[in-house]
Amino acid sequence: MSGMAGIGPAVAMPAGATEAPKPPRLNAEQASFAYAATDKSAPKFALSSTTFTADQREIVAILGPNASGKSTLMKLLAGLIKPLSGRIEVDGTEVSEMDLKMRAQRIALVQQESELLFPLRVWEYVLQGRYPHGRSLRFESEEDCLLAGNALAQVGAHALRDRWMEQLSGGEKQRVILARALAQQPSLLLLDEPTQHLDIGGKVELLRRLRKLADENRYTVVVVTHELNLAAEFSDRIVLLHNGKCLRVGTAAEVYQRELLEEVFQAPLDVEIRRNGRPRVLLRGVE
Amino acid sequence: MRGDKKFRRIEEWVATASAIVLVVCFIATSAHAAPQNTARTNAAEAKSSAMRTVVDDNDRKVTVPMEVRRVVSLAPNLTEAIYALGLEDKLVGDTDVCDTPPAAKLKPHVGGTMNPNLEAIVALHPDLVVAGAINQWDIERALEHLGIPVYGTDPQTVEGMLASTRKVANILGADAKGAEVVGQLQTRLDVLKAKLADRPLAHVLFVVWMDPLITTGQDTFIADALKWAGAESVVMSSQKWPHLSFEEVVRVQPEYIVLTPDHQESNAAGLADLRSRNGWKDLQAVEEGHVVVISAAINRPSPGMIDAIEQAAHAFHPEAFGSDSTQSEAHAEPQLESTVQLNVNSECAACVH
Amino acid sequence: MRPLTPKRILWTCGWLTALLFVAMVVALRMGAYPISVPDIVKALFNGAIGHWQEIPSEHQMVVFGLRLPRIALEILVGASLSVAGVGFQALLRNPLADPYVLGVSSGAALGAIVSLIAVPHTPGAIQVAAFLGAAVTIAAVYFLGRRGGQLDSATLLLAGIAATLFLSAAIICLMTTLTGRDLRGMAFWLMGDLSSPPPVTNVVGWLGFLFTVFLIASGAIYTTSSDLNLILTGEEEARHLGVNVRRVKLVVYVSASILTGLAVSVSGAVGFVGLLVPHLMRMLFGTDHRILIPASVIGGAIAIVIADTLARTVVAPTEVPVGAMTALAGAPVFIYLMRRRVR
Numbered sequence: 001m002s003g004m005a006g007i008g009p010a011v012a013m014p015a016g017a018t019e020a021p022k023p024p025r026l027n028a029e030q031a032s033f034a035y036a037a038t039d040k041s042a043p044k045f046a047l048s049s050t051t052f053t054a055d056q057r058e059i060v061a062i063l064g065p066n067a068s069g070k071s072t073l074m075k076l077l078a079g080l081i082k083p084l085s086g087r088i089e090v091d092g093t094e095v096s097e098m099d100l101k102m103r104a105q106r107i108a109l110v111q112q113e114s115e116l117l118f119p120l121r122v123w124e125y126v127l128q129g130r131y132p133h134g135r136s137l138r139f140e141s142e143e144d145c146l147l148a149g150n151a152l153a154q155v156g157a158h159a160l161r162d163r164w165m166e167q168l169s170g171g172e173k174q175r176v177i178l179a180r181a182l183a184q185q186p187s188l189l190l191l192d193e194p195t196q197h198l199d200i201g202g203k204v205e206l207l208r209r210l211r212k213l214a215d216e217n218r219y220t221v222v223v224v225t226h227e228l229n230l231a232a233e234f235s236d237r238i239v240l241l242h243n244g245k246c247l248r249v250g251t252a253a254e255v256y257q258r259e260l261l262e263e264v265f266q267a268p269l270d271v272e273i274r275r276n277g278r279p280r281v282l283l284r285g286v287e
Numbered sequence: 288m289r290g291d292k293k294f295r296r297i298e299e300w301v302a303t304a305s306a307i308v309l310v311v312c313f314i315a316t317s318a319h320a321a322p323q324n325t326a327r328t329n330a331a332e333a334k335s336s337a338m339r340t341v342v343d344d345n346d347r348k349v350t351v352p353m354e355v356r357r358v359v360s361l362a363p364n365l366t367e368a369i370y371a372l373g374l375e376d377k378l379v380g381d382t383d384v385c386d387t388p389p390a391a392k393l394k395p396h397v398g399g400t401m402n403p404n405l406e407a408i409v410a411l412h413p414d415l416v417v418a419g420a421i422n423q424w425d426i427e428r429a430l431e432h433l434g435i436p437v438y439g440t441d442p443q444t445v446e447g448m449l450a451s452t453r454k455v456a457n458i459l460g461a462d463a464k465g466a467e468v469v470g471q472l473q474t475r476l477d478v479l480k481a482k483l484a485d486r487p488l489a490h491v492l493f494v495v496w497m498d499p500l501i502t503t504g505q506d507t508f509i510a511d512a513l514k515w516a517g518a519e520s521v522v523m524s525s526q527k528w529p530h531l532s533f534e535e536v537v538r539v540q541p542e543y544i545v546l547t548p549d550h551q552e553s554n555a556a557g558l559a560d561l562r563s564r565n566g567w568k569d570l571q572a573v574e575e576g577h578v579v580v581i582s583a584a585i586n587r588p589s590p591g592m593i594d595a596i597e598q599a600a601h602a603f604h605p606e607a608f609g610s611d612s613t614q615s616e617a618h619a620e621p622q623l624e625s626t627v628q629l630n631v632n633s634e635c636a637a638c639v640h
Numbered sequence: 641m642r643p644l645t646p647k648r649i650l651w652t653c654g655w656l657t658a659l660l661f662v663a664m665v666v667a668l669r670m671g672a673y674p675i676s677v678p679d680i681v682k683a684l685f686n687g688a689i690g691h692w693q694e695i696p697s698e699h700q701m702v703v704f705g706l707r708l709p710r711i712a713l714e715i716l717v718g719a720s721l722s723v724a725g726v727g728f729q730a731l732l733r734n735p736l737a738d739p740y741v742l743g744v745s746s747g748a749a750l751g752a753i754v755s756l757i758a759v760p761h762t763p764g765a766i767q768v769a770a771f772l773g774a775a776v777t778i779a780a781v782y783f784l785g786r787r788g789g790q791l792d793s794a795t796l797l798l799a800g801i802a803a804t805l806f807l808s809a810a811i812i813c814l815m816t817t818l819t820g821r822d823l824r825g826m827a828f829w830l831m832g833d834l835s836s837p838p839p840v841t842n843v844v845g846w847l848g849f850l851f852t853v854f855l856i857a858s859g860a861i862y863t864t865s866s867d868l869n870l871i872l873t874g875e876e877e878a879r880h881l882g883v884n885v886r887r888v889k890l891v892v893y894v895s896a897s898i899l900t901g902l903a904v905s906v907s908g909a910v911g912f913v914g915l916l917v918p919h920l921m922r923m924l925f926g927t928d929h930r931i932l933i934p935a936s937v938i939g940g941a942i943a944i945v946i947a948d949t950l951a952r953t954v955v956a957p958t959e960v961p962v963g964a965m966t967a968l969a970g971a972p973v974f975i976y977l978m979r980r981r982v983r
Contacts, residue, residue, distance in 0.1 A: 409706075
């Protein structure tokens with residue numbers, strides 16, 4: 001890893017593997033999950049047999065109505081739960097086999113922030129993202145500070161670094177949370193409905209930033225979202241879920257078929273293809 | 288996640304094991320009684336030549352000087368005894384609550400009976416410290432650890448108190464005076480015994496505390512004192528200080544009610560107080576005016592309690608004492624100032640009404 | 641952007657220790673026995689080089705037999721309670737939590753009462769029984785306070801409250817069987833009192849044991865400092881950053897409880913220290929546990945040395961229990977802090 005301005009994944013690909021087929025960055029292979037499977041009753045699958053892959057520099061959007069299994073899939077990708085059958089692999093290693101530190105070095109999860117108990121400065125918060133890279137009780141090194149600073153710069157929040165977390169606005173806070181995730185130097189970046197509390201400008205800005213980060217730092221980004229159009233505009237692959245089943249995986253143009261979307265979302269929808277080849281979903285007039 | 292499972296078992300074993308190890312170490316070290324710094328010699332011991340070993344009331348061997356010049360008293364009853372024996376010049380310090388006789392209040396204080404200040408005691412350079420039943424036993428141990436001999440008293444009966452006083456007198460070098468004082472007290476007790484010989488014991492309710500109602504059982508010092516006064520507690524329990532429900536009091540209907548208030552009160556005042564309380568006023572003893580106020584000295588194992596016993600005896604059995612219906616001034620014990628009250632005349636119940 | 645460095649921690653601890661030293665010197669000087677500072681210094685010096693014969697026996701008695709052990713205990717109790725306070729505040733996610741809220745002190749008190757009834761007049765029995773009572777309570781509350789296999793702050797708090805209520809009721813019931821003087825001794829102990837003389841003859845060994853336990857337990861908590869920093873920004877987030885939250889909570893719970901049990905078995909339940917010292921140290925040095933914990937150790941020691949010295953001397957020769965002093969000083973400070981938070 002050269003001394004580059006951005007921060008890419010900390011875990012390098014094995015050297016000399018250029019000739020052999022590289023495993024995809026993210027590989028979900030018939031992953032399924034069910035809660036409370038007992039012998040007597042058949043398990044109720046929150047998610048059944050989902051398969052997709054993603055490589056570096058790709059953004060995957062996971063779409064679906066409520067209770068379609070999106071959060072289950074997210075938890076599987078983050079390694080919080082173990083798949084009942086099938087595998088989830090990152091860089092060739094199964095996620096559920098990783099120990100906590102290793103997982104944190106490769107996968108960063110961006111969530112809504114919980115209530116902070118004590119006042120904390122922004123740079124302190126972002127510096128915490130360096131935790132997976134080192135011993136438990138440690139003092140941050142120069143390199144850690146540098147990387148944290150870079151992470152803040154990448155989200156455009158460098159000016160905020162000395163502010164108190166509780167003084168930030170919603171959008172600013174989200175950028176800082178993203179910066180902390182970036183400080184982890186992950187291979188895989190997971191975002192769970194990151195556009196929820198943002199206005200339309202904020203949503204676009206976030207996705208543009210994610211696109212840039214994925215391109216520059218070679219991340220793989222997986223976003224769970226409700227935003228059909230933004231997903232179509234910015235993602236390379238769409239995973240459409242419905243009632244725990246993975247209905248379709250593919251590019252936006254492949255997945256956004258009118259009848260399919262209408263059935264999944266139970267709403268009158270129209271799909272039109274724009275000039276750049278990406279589809280746009282419109283609400284047909286309410287009668 | 289596999290890592291978590293690994294941790295789970297290991298950490299629980301480690302936690303349990305270390306807890307056990309810690310507790311064992313703690314117990315072992317606490318019980319360890321290695322001799323402390325042997326270089327710690329008491330300068331006083333080195334100076335005075337003669338020591339002797341005596342056994343105190345708690346069956347502990349104590350090494351005291353043959354000649355005790357400076358003594359600190361940690362219990363009010365012992366302070367009183369020291370004054371009764373005429374040894375107040377040797378008393379260099381007592382507690383905040385040593386108030387009998389009043390002169391004792393002027394002596395240097397070392398704190399309370401529960402937690403006397405060890406440094407204050409050391410500052411008085413005593414040869415001996417005398418302690419009573421109300422002192423914490425670990426104070427005695429601490430003083431010995433510092434090299435100051437402690438003689439503990441713990442009389443269980445009135446006559447035991449007399450014997451204990453004699454021994455203290457002996458240790459303090461006032462053997463003859465001790466014999467004299469104790470002898471006089473014993474005589475008074477014998478006279479009392481004779482007078483009450485063929486009278487049945489009066490059943491009394493001795494009120495230690497009003498609310499909650501606490502009285503005495505049969506195994507206390509008070510119970511013994513009451514016996515000498517020709518009475519016994521209505522509570523036939525071996526528990527020392529039973530909490531009584533008022534129903535029980537109504538059931539047994541004591542002949543007399545004995546109060547021991549902090550401040551001085553006449554019998555009439557005590558009677559009036561009970562007459563104003565619900566429930567109490569309907570008791571037979573209260574209706575008949577059989578309420579006796581006795582000084583708290585009756586619970587203090589000191590020479591002054593003999594006065595209190597006599598008062599009580601006069602109250603419970605007035606007819607045994609002929610025409611003496613008031614306190615006899617013939618008791619010439621000049622060192623003692625009694626704080627005891629007039630006794631009640633049962634015929635006067637009608638006038639108090 | 642100035643991250644915390646070991647140098648800054650040592651520097652802070654350095655001048656806090658200097659403050660502690662001053663407090664110790666003052667504490668050595670104060671007491672009912674009149675002894676001048678030169679005499680104290682002479683005694684300490686001779687003691688340090690082993691010339692015990694040169695020290696007048698009464699001076700030796702007072703300085704080494706009475707004041708020094710007491711100061712050592714003051715430091716121990718103050719440090720233990722403060723670190724335990726930091727631990728519990730992190731565990732329960734509440735900056736105004738107190739080491740006694742999980743019932744440890746009630747368990748210790750119950751143990752003490754039981755020993756007073758069962759084996760009165762046995763040296764050291766109260767301390768051992770108190771520690772055992774604390775240990776049993778720790779275990780019971782732990783098992784009650786779990787949810788989904790690991791400690792959950794809300795459940796833990798409820799379990800602690802339930803335990804405290806139950807144990808307090810048991811204590812009251814038993815207290816009616818104690819006679820007068822045992823009862824008053826117990827009342828002192830419940831308040832927090834360091835005036836009792838050491839329960840063992842080998843004072844140095846006993847102190848050494850206590851300090852060893854203290855070092856092990858507080859060391860264990862210190863190793864989780866970085867983890868605690870993360871956990872306080874959110875448990876889920878901490879887990880995603882690689883913190884073994886379950887293990888950290890267990891370590892903190894056990895260590896903080898052991899520290900509380902240690903302090904309580906030595907001195908009874910001294911209040912407000914475990915609550916306020918961490919808070920004050922946070923206000924002075926920030927919330928990073930890597931500096932908060934050492935600062936609380938020394939800060940707590942200073943607090944109790946001062947409080948107990950006042951307790952010993954303010955109405956000499958009578959001794960006020962040290963817990964009364966901390967409550968008198970602590971309650972107004974606590975109220976002030978509470979109101980600041982609300983604003």
